[in-house]
Amino acid sequence: MTSPILSDSESVMKALKEYRDSGRSTFLEDHGFGEASRYFLQFDGALFDAKAIANVAYRHQHGPRADRIISGGQLHSNRLLEQLGFSIVDSLPATVDGELTWRLAIWSHLKASYDLGKLPPKALRDFGAYGGGQGIWVDSARTSLLHGGGITVGVLHSGAHYPDDLGEHSVLYHYPNTDRQPGRDASEIAATKTAADLKLPVFVIAKPTPSSPVRAVRLAWVEGWEDRSEQFLITYGEEAPRTVLHHDESDEETFQLSGNRSRRRYRNVQDRPDQARFKLRVFHRYGPRCPLTGIAVPQMIEAAHLRPVPEDGSDDPRNGLPLSAGLHRAFDAHLFAIHPDTLEVVTRPGGPTIADLHITTPHLRNLARKPHREALAWRHEKWSERIGLPS
Numbered sequence: 001m002t003s004p005i006l007s008d009s010e011s012v013m014k015a016l017k018e019y020r021d022s023g024r025s026t027f028l029e030d031h032g033f034g035e036a037s038r039y040f041l042q043f044d045g046a047l048f049d050a051k052a053i054a055n056v057a058y059r060h061q062h063g064p065r066a067d068r069i070i071s072g073g074q075l076h077s078n079r080l081l082e083q084l085g086f087s088i089v090d091s092l093p094a095t096v097d098g099e100l101t102w103r104l105a106i107w108s109h110l111k112a113s114y115d116l117g118k119l120p121p122k123a124l125r126d127f128g129a130y131g132g133g134q135g136i137w138v139d140s141a142r143t144s145l146l147h148g149g150g151i152t153v154g155v156l157h158s159g160a161h162y163p164d165d166l167g168e169h170s171v172l173y174h175y176p177n178t179d180r181q182p183g184r185d186a187s188e189i190a191a192t193k194t195a196a197d198l199k200l201p202v203f204v205i206a207k208p209t210p211s212s213p214v215r216a217v218r219l220a221w222v223e224g225w226e227d228r229s230e231q232f233l234i235t236y237g238e239e240a241p242r243t244v245l246h247h248d249e250s251d252e253e254t255f256q257l258s259g260n261r262s263r264r265r266y267r268n269v270q271d272r273p274d275q276a277r278f279k280l281r282v283f284h285r286y287g288p289r290c291p292l293t294g295i296a297v298p299q300m301i302e303a304a305h306l307r308p309v310p311e312d313g314s315d316d317p318r319n320g321l322p323l324s325a326g327l328h329r330a331f332d333a334h335l336f337a338i339h340p341d342t343l344e345v346v347t348r349p350g351g352p353t354i355a356d357l358h359i360t361t362p363h364l365r366n367l368a369r370k371p372h373r374e375a376l377a378w379r380h381e382k383w384s385e386r387i388g389l390p391s
Helices: 009-022 024-031 050-062 077-083 096-113 121-126 184-197 275-286 325-332 373-387
Strands: 039-043 046-049 087-090 154-157 170-174 202-206 216-226 231-236 301-305 320-324 336-338 345-347
Touching: 009 024, 009 046, 009 050, 024 050, 039 050, 039 077, 039 096, 046 050, 046 096, 050 077, 077 087, 087 096, 096 121, 154 170, 170 216, 170 275, 184 216, 202 231, 216 275, 231 275, 275 301, 275 320, 301 325, 320 325, 325 336, 336 373
Parallel strands: 154 202
Antiparallel strands: 039 046, 039 087, 170 231, 202 216, 216 231, 301 320, 336 345
16 A cells, blocks of 8 residues: 655644644644654654644645545654654653653653743643652553653652752652552652662652642752652752762762862752752761751751851761751851860850750760761861850
């Protein structure tokens, strides 16, 4: 059987314009097509149902009475469109590289077609960036074909439970902990780690306000995780992170006490770009537990810099400590310091005392991994100058 002739690229351009002008749903309904299940034409960043475009273009070329005779798939509509120089994207790829191409195509489509801060939820569902009402969207029916346990595609962060963890440049995303059927939470956690291991981006979905009917979306990457505090580090950007952070390797690196002012800014971030990453690395090194108070509730623990960022302190975890939120504030107020040699807590001569600060273990000697002495010494010297003691 002779293949239908689609040889006029201008006819394809007319079909694309009609699709854009009328919208996907109206275009498909007017021409009697259902939504594509696999193949999409990508043009000017946007995605279009390939089979429908090929057939409407055929009618533009041969007249409105031309029968719809172009089948979908690689050997038919795709081949004809590609011969005219158009690109086809497969939404059911057989390789990780193909999945990367598909996810980046979705992102390109969203950028080309919508205001990324005000998307209708349907825009995210149409091409699988997000679906359902759960926090983690794995799209297991599709991604399990590529990886047995599925691969996370999108995450919803409402900001309702942990608002401080949703930042301008990253999010510390807490593991799901629900009463759904056994194994569901664990499978979503595993699928999110798989996205990190395979260096596949995910879509972070947020509501501008709790009751907002629209959504904001960012392209992001699972840069690491910490199992004891049960959280992922997800950072925004167009490129995958160089490494995946899931355990402490800082002792294998050269220590740098300073460097925040002089270092190259990461992904054009201007204000404390690595605070979320710093917190994760501090938790990797010491655990999500305050060594001075014994508090081990991750949501109550913060990552404190010994040499602060405004003083050009680095984000090396050895320049940090996990402290309870209240003790962190006391530390930043120079109410106490830690002696670099004895590792003991030292307080102001006039108080508050160790007891006043609710410190139950007044030293760091029990830590398996200690802060770097240079960082402790810098902080102790500044503390001594602040309270008028010889350093």
